[in-house]
Amino acid sequence: xxxxxxxxxxxxxxxxxxxxxxxxxxxxxxxxxxxxxxxxxxxxxxxxxxxxxxxxxxxxxxxxxxxxxxxxxxxxxxxxxxxxxxxxxxxxxxxxxxxxxxxxxxxxxxxxxxxxxxxxxxxxxxxxxxxxxxxxxxxxxxxxxxxxxxxxxxxxxxxxxxxxxxxxxxxxxxxxxxxxxxxxxxxxxxxxxxxxxxxxxxxxxxxxxxxxxxxxxxxxxxxxxxxxxxxxxxxxxxxxxxxxxxxxxxxxxxxxxxxxxxxxxxxxxxxxxxxxxxxxxxxxxxxxxxxxxxxxxxxxxxxxxxxxxxxxxxxxxxxxxxxxxxxxxxxxxxxxxxxxxxxxxxxxxxxxxxxxxxxxxxxxx
Amino acid sequence: xxxxxxxxxxxxxxxxxxxxxxxxxxxxxxxxxxxxxxxxxxxxxxxxxxxxxxxxxxxxxxxxxxxxxxxxxxxxxxxxxxxxxxxxxxxxxxxxxxxxxxxxxxxxxxxxxxxxxxxxxxxxxxxxxxxxxxxxxxxxxxxxxxxxxxxxxxxxxxxxxxxxxxxxxxxxxxxxxxxxxxxxxxxxxxxxxxxxxxxxxxxxxxxxxxxxxxxxxxxxxxxxxxxxxxxxxxxxxxxxxxxxxxxxxxxxxxxxxxxxxxxxxxxxxxxxxxxxxxxxxxxxxxxxxxxxxxxxxxxxxxxxxxxxxxxxxxxxxxxxxxxxxxxxxxxxxxxxxxxxxxxxxxxxxxxxxxxxxxxxxxxxxxxxxxxxxxxxxxxxxxxxxxxxxxxxxxxxxxxxxxxxxxxxxxxxxxxxxxxxxxxxxxxxxxxxxxxxxxxxxxxxxxxxxxxxxxxxxxxxxxxxxxxxxxxxxxxxxxxxxxxxxxxxxxxxxxxxxxxxxxxxxxxxxxxxxx
Numbered sequence: 012x013x014x015x016x017x018x019x020x021x022x023x024x025x026x027x028x029x030x031x032x033x034x035x036x037x038x039x040x041x042x043x044x045x046x047x048x049x050x051x052x053x054x055x056x057x058x059x060x061x062x063x064x065x066x067x068x069x070x071x072x073x074x075x076x077x078x079x080x081x082x083x084x085x086x087x088x089x090x091x092x093x094x095x096x097x098x099x100x101x102x103x104x105x106x107x108x109x110x111x112x113x114x115x116x117x118x119x120x121x122x123x124x125x126x127x128x129x130x131x132x133x134x135x136x137x138x139x140x141x142x143x144x145x146x147x148x149x150x151x152x153x154x155x156x157x158x159x160x161x162x163x164x165x166x167x168x169x170x171x172x173x174x175x176x177x178x179x180x181x182x183x184x185x186x187x188x189x190x191x192x193x194x195x196x197x198x199x200x201x202x203x204x205x206x207x208x209x210x211x212x213x214x215x216x217x218x219x220x221x222x223x224x225x226x227x228x229x230x231x232x233x234x235x236x237x238x239x240x241x242x243x244x245x246x247x248x249x250x251x252x253x254x255x256x257x258x259x260x261x262x263x264x265x266x267x268x269x270x271x272x273x274x275x276x277x278x279x280x281x282x283x284x285x286x287x288x289x290x291x292x293x294x295x296x297x298x299x300x301x302x303x304x305x306x307x308x309x310x311x312x313x314x315x316x317x318x319x320x321x322x323x324x325x326x327x328x329x330x331x332x333x334x335x336x337x338x339x340x341x342x343x344x345x346x347x348x349x350x351x352x353x354x355x356x357x358x359x360x361x362x363x364x365x366x367x368x369x370x371x372x373x374x375x376x
Numbered sequence: 377x378x379x380x381x382x383x384x385x386x387x388x389x390x391x392x393x394x395x396x397x398x399x400x401x402x403x404x405x406x407x408x409x410x411x412x413x414x415x416x417x418x419x420x421x422x423x424x425x426x427x428x429x430x431x432x433x434x435x436x437x438x439x440x441x442x443x444x445x446x447x448x449x450x451x452x453x454x455x456x457x458x459x460x461x462x463x464x465x466x467x468x469x470x471x472x473x474x475x476x477x478x479x480x481x482x483x484x485x486x487x488x489x490x491x492x493x494x495x496x497x498x499x500x501x502x503x504x505x506x507x508x509x510x511x512x513x514x515x516x517x518x519x520x521x522x523x524x525x526x527x528x529x530x531x532x533x534x535x536x537x538x539x540x541x542x543x544x545x546x547x548x549x550x551x552x553x554x555x556x557x558x559x560x561x562x563x564x565x566x567x568x569x570x571x572x573x574x575x576x577x578x579x580x581x582x583x584x585x586x587x588x589x590x591x592x593x594x595x596x597x598x599x600x601x602x603x604x605x606x607x608x609x610x611x612x613x614x615x616x617x618x619x620x621x622x623x624x625x626x627x628x629x630x631x632x633x634x635x636x637x638x639x640x641x642x643x644x645x646x647x648x649x650x651x652x653x654x655x656x657x658x659x660x661x662x663x664x665x666x667x668x669x670x671x672x673x674x675x676x677x678x679x680x681x682x683x684x685x686x687x688x689x690x691x692x693x694x695x696x697x698x699x700x701x702x703x704x705x706x707x708x709x710x711x712x713x714x715x716x717x718x719x720x721x722x723x724x725x726x727x728x729x730x731x732x733x734x735x736x737x738x739x740x741x742x743x744x745x746x747x748x749x750x751x752x753x754x755x756x757x758x759x760x761x762x763x764x765x766x767x768x769x770x771x772x773x774x775x776x777x778x779x780x781x782x783x784x785x786x787x788x789x790x791x792x793x794x795x796x797x798x799x800x801x802x803x804x805x806x807x808x809x810x811x812x813x814x815x816x817x818x819x820x821x822x823x824x825x826x827x828x829x830x831x832x833x834x835x836x837x838x839x840x841x842x843x844x845x846x847x848x849x850x851x852x853x854x855x856x857x858x859x860x861x862x863x864x865x866x867x868x869x870x871x872x873x874x875x876x877x878x879x880x881x882x883x884x885x886x887x888x889x890x
Binding site (some may be wrong): 221223226229240243 | 715
């Protein structure tokens with residue numbers, strides 16, 4: 012019961028607070044909050060919206076997991092953005108160039124993406140471990156370099172092909188695509204949604220059931236105590252960042268293997284930063300991140316629906332921003348409240364045991 | 377400063393303070409007369425530190441009142457306390473090594489007399505009061521521990537303190553320096569300063585205090601008259617039971633070598649004098665080798681180098697015939713070294729993790745915590761069971777093994793750490809200040825466990841600033857000075873004073889310490 016309160020109450024409070032804030036913003040701009048709310052809810056049942064939400068949610072989920080791995084060790088991998096884009100680009104080039112049997116082709120593309128993401132993050136990891144360069148700075152810089160590198164890679168005279176006004180990589184043959192689940196007019200669910208769920212499960216398992224997860228959390232909590240306990244801090248930094256990069260490498264794949272089949276100049280950007288917000292929203296917990304990712308995707312879709320009824324779509328940005336801020340604040344408020352409650356509880360408990368001990372001491376002497 | 381005719385300089389009434397997991401202070405009363413040295417005794421975890429933090433405004437009491445010179449006051453922060461004339465000298469000095477003595481004193485107090493001639497004159501006056509003889513322009517990093525302490529005292533006096541809280545001021549001093557400190561306190565007492573003196577060392581308390589307040593388990597037990605009370609009676613008031621002694625009975629030393637360290641060297645990062653130079657030592661099964669030394673003479677570095685946390689620049693470390701000179705910390709632990717670090721909060725525990733997760737630290741690769749395998753699966757049920765064993769065997773007082781380690785008092789945390797490091801049949805235990813900041817009850821428990829392990833054939837490398845503990849537990853004592861082992865002593869014959877002299881380098885090869 013207490014657990015439910017500490018875990019679920021803060022995000023619920025945060026969402027209510029963010030909704031109120033948006034309502035105020037809507038009232039000021041002369042729109043009806045109730046209309047907006049109705050539109051946001053009814054849109055879910057229309058067309059492909061529900062499936063779209065789950066599809067984007069899966070992308071955000073993978074990105075947030077990548078961020079969360081770093082967060083466990085107090086490492087801030089801002090470079091998810093560059094890692095996933097470069098990984099998707101290289102994976103698309105490799106996937107488009109190869110001719111392999113189905114399944115194997117797909118697997119190769121996934122592995123290439125993970126390896127590229129890991130390698131790109133590995134640069135930041137080595138700089139951090141051996142030269143003490145802050146991973147925040149180096150990953151931001153690597154994001155810019157990745158953008159340049161991608162532009163070079165998909166030039167028609169490198170690996171790209173000109174398609175109308177757009178430049179893209181060579182399309183991936185159906186053998187390399189990841190088949191989805193079709194809901195007819197309801198849209199097609201990316202097959203990678205299942206992979207995202209498996210990643211979440213793996214993240215949970217790694218963190219709570221393995222030596223690596225323990226060492227990761229110990230290093231995050233107290234690097235000095237971890238060192239004294241035989242954890243190699245340098246190794247942990249490298250592994251954590253590389254692993255984060257490998258997961259980040261998969262962020263672009265649901266769309267690449269389920270919808271686009273090629274990396275283009277106009278391939279979506281910004282998932283890496285969304286991932287940071289979602290990881291914060293989900294407090295690094297695999298289930299929390301999943302809910303956060305779905306909420307974020309739902310709000311994204313609401314922007315379109317709101318636009319259709321003339322409510323400014325920017326209201327969604329206000330909602331997203333305020334929900335992240337208020338989650339952070341709400342957890343703090345609930346934490347303090349719980350601390351006070353715990354104090355009262357333990358004080359009462361210790362008084363009882365102290366009395367019992369005194370009685371026992373009397374018997375013993 | 378308005379001094380009224382009130383009887384007490386400081387009076388605490390009915391102070392209660394609760395933390396998660398502990399009632400640190402429970403209706404405590406403390407009355408300190410003006411111009412006296414008032415000692416506050418109690419086990420660690422009894423609530424002394426909390427009480428002093430409340431008096432110094434670092435924490436707010438849940439209940440109770442503080443009066444200064446008869447007026448009820450409410451301190452929201454240490455600056456309120458300083459304004460009321462109360463200053464605190466912390467156990468761990470808070471000085472900037474790279475600034476001069478004068479700069480350290482003036483830092484944050486520039487508004488009082490500026491930083492010019494007036495300030496210099498005031499510092500000179502205060503230096504005379506506390507007997508500081510070094511040039512105020514000297515860098516603090518060049519000062520010895522006793523002088524640093526004087527600088528700390530001047531710092532609080534400069535800010536206008538008439539009542540000074542001294543938190544375990546003798547813990548870092550050798551016996552000769554303690555005598556000097558006491559002389560200073562006596563002179564200052566005559567000048568009308570009031571001292572609140574916190575200490576574990578009961579002989580010292582009796583030597584310096586005009587009155588004593590004892591607290592136990594967060595409650596004030598009563599006051600004692602130092603003229604008539606014995607150390608034993610005091611200790612019994614503190615513990616509520618018999619006084620433990622660190623003495624080991626029969627020698628259990630064997631001729632089987634467990635640890636052999638040869639020519640160990642550690643270079644300083646700045647390239648100055650090496651931190652460790654030519655360290656040779658051997659610890660046998662069933663032997664406790666004690667290292668005596670003033671803090672900062674390389675004991676920490678020695679321990680961390682043997683543990684592989686620091687990389688030796690030369691020399692070998694051999695454990696039971698296996699060369700570990702280039703092994704990682706984890707490999708050394710797996711080879712059978714248990715390690716009780718000197719600072720448990722920084723190096724020993726994961727404060728927000730439950731006790732059973734703390735049991736895994738350092739053992740994450742071994743049964744019972746690990747199931748092994750490629751993934752290194754953890755056996756959480758076994759870790760939990762084994763934590764329950766430690767809690768029972770080592771008398772760790774906790775509601776359950778699921779509470780975070782931070783909820784435990786210092787003594788109980790330490791018992792958990794010692795219990796953990798004695799798990800899995802180590803062949804060598806490196807114990808750095810194993811009973812520092814631990815109450816008398818827990819201290820006795822830890823000594824007893826060390827003795828039992830020694831009898832089973834464990835080799836122990838003991839580092840301690842508590843000379844009684846060192847002499848009482850050790851089979852052999854080596855003295856460490858400026859990164860080298862400079863002398864041996866026989867614990868059967870050596871006195872704390874002899875050891876103190878050897879530790880400061882004042883000893884010129886006199887009898888007991890050679």
